Amino acid sequence: MKILTGNDLKTGDVTWWTGEGWSRHVEEAVDVGEHGEEIAARENALRHVVAPYVIDGARTEEGIRPAHIKERIRALGPTVRLDLSLKPADPAAGNWVI
Amino acid sequence: MVETQFRFRADEPVADPAVTVDAFGDQTNAAAVRIEPGDDARDLIPHLDRIKLVEVNFPVFGDGRGYSAARILREAGYVGELRAVGDVLVDQLAYLRRCGFDSFAPERELNHADAEAAMARYPEVYSPTVDGLAPIWAKRHGHGAGN
Amino acid sequence: MYKYDSYDQQMVDARVADFRDQVRRRLDGSISEEQFRPLRLMNGLYLQLHAYMLRVAVPYGTLSSAQMKMLGDIADKYDRGYGHFTTRQNIQYNWIKLEDAPDILADLASVEMHAIQTSGNCIRNTTSDQYAGAIADEVVDPRPYAELIRQWSTFHPEFSFLPRKFKMAVIASDTDRAAMRLHDIGIQIVKNAAGELGAAFYVGGGMGRTPMVAPCINEFVPIDQMITYSEACLRVYNRHGRRDNKYKARIKILVHELGKDEYTRQVEAEFAHLLTQGIEPPLAELERIKVQFADPAFATGLVDTLDRSDPDFALWVDNNTHTHRIPGYVVVTISLKPVGGIPGDASADQIRLMGDLAKDYSFDELRVTHAQNIVLPHVQKAELYALWQKLDAAGLGTANLDKIGDIIACPGLDYCSLANARSIPVAQKISQRFAAREQEIGELKLKISGCINACGHHHAGHIGILGVDRKGVENYQLLLGGSEGADTSLGTITGPGFDENGIVDAVEKATDVYLANKEGEERFLDTYRRIGMAPFKEAIYG
Ligand code: SF4
Numbered sequence: 001m002k003i004l005t006g007n008d009l010k011t012g013d014v015t016w017w018t019g020e021g022w023s024r025h026v027e028e029a030v031d032v033g034e035h036g037e038e039i040a041a042r043e044n045a046l047r048h049v050v051a052p053y054v055i056d057g058a059r060t061e062e063g064i065r066p067a068h069i070k071e072r073i074r075a076l077g078p079t080v081r082l083d084l085s086l087k088p089a090d091p092a093a094g095n096w097v098i
Numbered sequence: 099m100v101e102t103q104f105r106f107r108a109d110e111p112v113a114d115p116a117v118t119v120d121a122f123g124d125q126t127n128a129a130a131v132r133i134e135p136g137d138d139a140r141d142l143i144p145h146l147d148r149i150k151l152v153e154v155n156f157p158v159f160g161d162g163r164g165y166s167a168a169r170i171l172r173e174a175g176y177v178g179e180l181r182a183v184g185d186v187l188v189d190q191l192a193y194l195r196r197c198g199f200d201s202f203a204p205e206r207e208l209n210h211a212d213a214e215a216a217m218a219r220y221p222e223v224y225s226p227t228v229d230g231l232a233p234i235w236a237k238r239h240g241h242g243a244g245n
Numbered sequence: 246m247y248k249y250d251s252y253d254q255q256m257v258d259a260r261v262a263d264f265r266d267q268v269r270r271r272l273d274g275s276i277s278e279e280q281f282r283p284l285r286l287m288n289g290l291y292l293q294l295h296a297y298m299l300r301v302a303v304p305y306g307t308l309s310s311a312q313m314k315m316l317g318d319i320a321d322k323y324d325r326g327y328g329h330f331t332t333r334q335n336i337q338y339n340w341i342k343l344e345d346a347p348d349i350l351a352d353l354a355s356v357e358m359h360a361i362q363t364s365g366n367c368i369r370n371t372t373s374d375q376y377a378g379a380i381a382d383e384v385v386d387p388r389p390y391a392e393l394i395r396q397w398s399t400f401h402p403e404f405s406f407l408p409r410k411f412k413m414a415v416i417a418s419d420t421d422r423a424a425m426r427l428h429d430i431g432i433q434i435v436k437n438a439a440g441e442l443g444a445a446f447y448v449g450g451g452m453g454r455t456p457m458v459a460p461c462i463n464e465f466v467p468i469d470q471m472i473t474y475s476e477a478c479l480r481v482y483n484r485h486g487r488r489d490n491k492y493k494a495r496i497k498i499l500v501h502e503l504g505k506d507e508y509t510r511q512v513e514a515e516f517a518h519l520l521t522q523g524i525e526p527p528l529a530e531l532e533r534i535k536v537q538f539a540d541p542a543f544a545t546g547l548v549d550t551l552d553r554s555d556p557d558f559a560l561w562v563d564n565n566t567h568t569h570r571i572p573g574y575v576v577v578t579i580s581l582k583p584v585g586g587i588p589g590d591a592s593a594d595q596i597r598l599m600g601d602l603a604k605d606y607s608f609d610e611l612r613v614t615h616a617q618n619i620v621l622p623h624v625q626k627a628e629l630y631a632l633w634q635k636l637d638a639a640g641l642g643t644a645n646l647d648k649i650g651d652i653i654a655c656p657g658l659d660y661c662s663l664a665n666a667r668s669i670p671v672a673q674k675i676s677q678r679f680a681a682r683e684q685e686i687g688e689l690k691l692k693i694s695g696c697i698n699a700c701g702h703h704h705a706g707h708i709g710i711l712g713v714d715r716k717g718v719e720n721y722q723l724l725l726g727g728s729e730g731a732d733t734s735l736g737t738i739t740g741p742g743f744d745e746n747g748i749v750d751a752v753e754k755a756t757d758v759y760l761a762n763k764e765g766e767e768r769f770l771d772t773y774r775r776i777g778m779a780p781f782k783e784a785i786y787g
Contacts, residue, residue: 010272011342012296050278051292068717070658073667074294078659080587080669084325084340135488160283160366162406166484169403173522188276189267189284196402209275215266220259222252224396226524227403234252234396235526238533 001031001059003066004039005074006052014074015049022049025086026075027063062096072097100183103208104191105201107179112151132183139167143174152176154199156184165197172198172228188216196227246309246610247392247537249357256399257354260361264288265347272344287405289363290346294662297341300363301353305373305391305415306334306613313600313611315356320593323349328596330581330589332653332702333412334372334613335363339660361399366407368398368479372414374422375578375614378538379622381570384436387417389534390444390471393526394432397472404479408486409494411479412451423615424705424729426450426459429496430478435465442468448478448508449500452699456735457497462509470516473525477516481508541608541623547573551626558633560684561644566629569622575629577607577621578614579636580643580651584680585673588654589617598639606632615702616653616690618646648683649691649756650676653702657695657712658719664695666712666719667745674749679756686756689769692727705729707770708755709736710748721748725755725781726773737778740786754784 003026004017015022016029017039023029032039036054043049056067066072077085079094087093102111116132117125119141130151133139142149152171154164168180179201182194186204191213194202226233249257264284271281285291289300301316308316316336320328323345324338331337341349353359363370371391378386394413398404404411414425417434425431431447443465450459466474478496485503487493500508549572553559567576579599582588591599599619603611606628612620624632636642645651652675655661657668672693679686692706696713703709709724720742727736743751758781759769773781 007292007296010344012292012340014295044278047272047274069719070294070662070664073658077295078339079667080659080673159280160406161488162366162404162408163484163488165403165406166480173518187280188270190406193400193402193405212266212270212275216263219263219266220400221255223402224256224399225401226522228522233526234256235530237252238250239527239529 001057001064002033002036002054003029003057003064004032004036004052004054005029005066005071006040006043006049009047009050012050016075017043017052026057026066029057029064069097100203100205101207102181102201102203103210104213105179106195107200109179111201112179114151116151116153133164133167135161135163137167139170140174142171142176146171146174146176146178149176149178151179151181153181153183153203156182156186159185159187159190165193168194168197168199169228188212191217192220196223196229196231198228246307247304247388247534253396254354254357257357257359257361260288260359261347261350261354264350268343268347283365285346287362287365287367288346288350289360290341290343291364292662293339294658294660296339297343297346298337298339298660299341299346299349299360300331300335300337301358301360302363302370303334303336303358303613304395305371305377305388306375306615307373307377307388308600308603308611308613309356310600310604310609310611312356312358313603314597315352315358317593317596317600319349319352320596322352327590327592329587329656330591330613330617330619332615332617332655332700333363333370334375334615335370336613337656339656364410365405366409366411367405368401368407368411368413371395371398372412372423372428372615374416374418375612375620376422376567376576376622377417377612378540379569379574379576380418380567382420383418384434385417385442386535386538387415387434389531389538390417390432390434390468391415392534393472393531394475397475397526401479404483407479407483408488409491409496411482411496413475419731421729421731421733424702424733426733427452427456427702427705427729428459430475431459432471434468437465444468444471444474446474446478448512449497449505451495451497452702452704453495454492454697455495455497455501456699456704457501458733458735459497460500460505462505462512468531469528470520470525473519473522474512474516476524477512477519480515480519481511485511541610543571543574543623544625545573547625548627549573551629555630557637557642557644558630561633561637561642562629564644564648565646571623573626574623575626577624577629577632578646579619579621579641580645581618581641582645582651582676583640583643584650585677587669588652588672591619595639595641598635599641602632602635616651618651645683647688647690649679649686649689649708650683651690652676653690653692653706655694655701657693657701661695663698664712665697665714666695666721668693668695668701668710668712671710671712671721671745671748674745675752678749678753682756686760687768689756690728691752702729703727704735705733706736707768707773708752710752713742715742719745721745723748723751723755723785725778726770728770739778739782751785755781758784
């Protein structure tokens with residue numbers, strides 16, 4: 001699947017396109033198919049997002065998994081500071097990115 | 099032709115079309131020349147007395163060669179119009195002026211108020227250039243004007 | 246320490262207003278991200294993996310107690326309670342909101358700090374020797390010269406859109422503690438036979454994709470022409486540096502392609518011209534700056550001995566203190582490399598504590614080192630034990646300076662959007678693996694970068710590690726034999742790369758070869774230089 005991601009213009013938070021708006025949680029991302037660039041251009045012009053781009057991902061049992069490790073780290077947070085990640089209570093959360 | 103949006107000179111603008119640095123050497127009647135980033139501004143130095151307008155092109159704002167070209171011409175004594183053209187943006191204006199540019203013809207028109215504010219932002223300068231502003235060190239040591 | 250006068254203060258205040266206006270224009274849509282990006286970068290604001298990152302300049306690595314405490318307060322108020330000290334002697338915050346950035350700059354300006362030119366294709370923050378003013382081997386304190394360069398380079402009208410970033414370092418001793426020859430311009434302040442001060446210019450060094458050791462292009466530029474000479478070096482670069490390929494745009498490529506002699510010839514010609522332009526600040530300005538770096542009120546007649554009865558303390562003293570030029574004082578380096586920790590990170594509380602300790606024990610001064618540690622430059626021996634106890638209680642008492650656990654590591658793929666692989670987890674594993682043996686292994690500078698940009702100085706590590714991307718999987722190359730001191734050399738890649746556990750094993754094999762072959766007092770680097778790569782390769786891949 002194709003996923004659209006970027007950062008929130010004001011806060012810098014990592015965000016994912018949900019079909020209606022932007023979420024911090026990659027699980028809520030939708031497949032943008034062929035429309036990624038178009039949505040990106042529109043949302044960029046509306047200043048809802050900064051530097052949006054389309055990436056590859058897959059639906060797995062554990063939810064949506066971006067294809068590249070860099071995007072998985074973006075989706076989780078720094079693996080060396082899981083306390084600041086989106087899964088602060090899961091000490092094994094870092095394994096997901098590998 | 100792009101409009102000149104800011105001009106800090108009292109004389110009449112030159113109407114002549116600017117020729118390239120290469121062509122300029124042969125066209126002994128040309129009074130306006132256009133410098134591209136790869137051109138050597140020093141090629142013009144022997145002809146400064148007959149030049150009334152130098153346009154320096156910034157195809158992309160990040161290509162800073164035109165800043166050196168401008169200062170080199172001013173340091174060589176050029177007193178004619180020095181115009182920045184192309185991808186000239188609000189936040190470059192103050193730097194450009196300090197390098198000797200005295201007119202600006204941005205390919206995309208700039209917000210006038212933003213541009214004025216940006217040009218007026220810094221009350222002092224650390225480094226002297228040909229613009230004659232006294233650098234901070236000169237004021238600290240009572241030198242008055244720069245140089 | 247240098248104190249701003251009203252002129253300096255006006256400049257940073259104007260910068261706050263400037264950036265506030267730029268942020269407003271970005272948020273209201275007057276400028277696009279493409280236009281805003283270079284503006285925010287020239288103010289040290291990056292968009293990183295998880296958020297905006299703000300890099301704050303620490304000119305030549307020197308901080309006062311009040312400045313350090315403000316850095317701690319900013320970490321709490323605008324970030325997530327910590328900061329990261331970098332190999333450029335700066336500090337970075339990883340979780341900044343764009344909307345907050347102007348307020349942060351205002352807070353910084355209130356303690357004479359800023360983020361000017363901490364990124365972008367301009368002259369960056371100038372680095373220096375972290376022991377400046379405290380150590381006996383310097384010709385003079387190099388910082389006044391670095392301050393002169395700071396002022397000259399700030400908002401330089403001609404050199405703010407260079408082909409690429411531009412880094413300068415100034416030192417004044419033969420023992421190079423600032424990796425001077427790995428900078429775009431490295432300046433060593435020297436004295437000639439007549440006793441006059443001058444600046445030796447080393448131009449075209451750097452790490453990154455094509456590491457190069459800078460050649461000396463002029464051994465003695467009179468000190469009252471140093472700025473003019475710098476301007477000449479920069480002008481030749483701005484005009485002729487390559488702009489067609491980002492990876493060939495640093496000055497090292499220009500110097501290499503032109504050849505040192507031709508580059509020097511062009512600089513000298515430009516220099517002769519610029520000498521007629523009156524751009525050099527008068528010596529009176531240098532004197533004005535120098536006065537502010539005058540010695541603090543050192544006490545005399547102090548005891549010069551230490552009570553070493555506490556073995557942990559004695560170990561720390563042996564590792565983390567240096568001889569001061571004044572009897573009765575020592576130079577203290579606080580390691581930000583606890584076993585298993587994140588190199589260069591410090592919590593807001595730790596940052597404030599170090600600020601307080603600087604006030605109580607070190608004449609209100611601290612330094613950031615390019616090895617991502619903090620220095621208290623002037624500590625009385627008589628107070629050292631008390632200081633160490635306070636540091637130790639705050640997790641800042643690690644005794645490992647220049648040992649294998651004192652790892653330089655860039656943020657890598659945990660934070661950096663350019664990274665290929667994570668650096669920090671590798672550093673953590675290595676420091677844990679070797680914690681019990683690091684004294685036995687002795688001096689060993691290990692440096693890790695998460696990509697070819699080499700922010701972690703891997704080329705200059707006795708052992709260097711470079712993270713690469715092998716088909717989407719993190720992979721690590723091993724380099725041996727780099728050094729950044731007076732004997733600067735670049736490391737050599739051992740061979741095929743490793744995964745995360747494999748690289749830790751490979752480092753262990755390399756240290757085993759060293760220990761088995763070590764003669765006398767040899768350091769790892771000395772043994773490597775004597776016996777060469779072959780035995781290491783054999784042990785690692787054989
Ligand atoms: S070396 Fe690469 S990964 Fe590390 S901080 Fe620099 S750019 Fe980022």
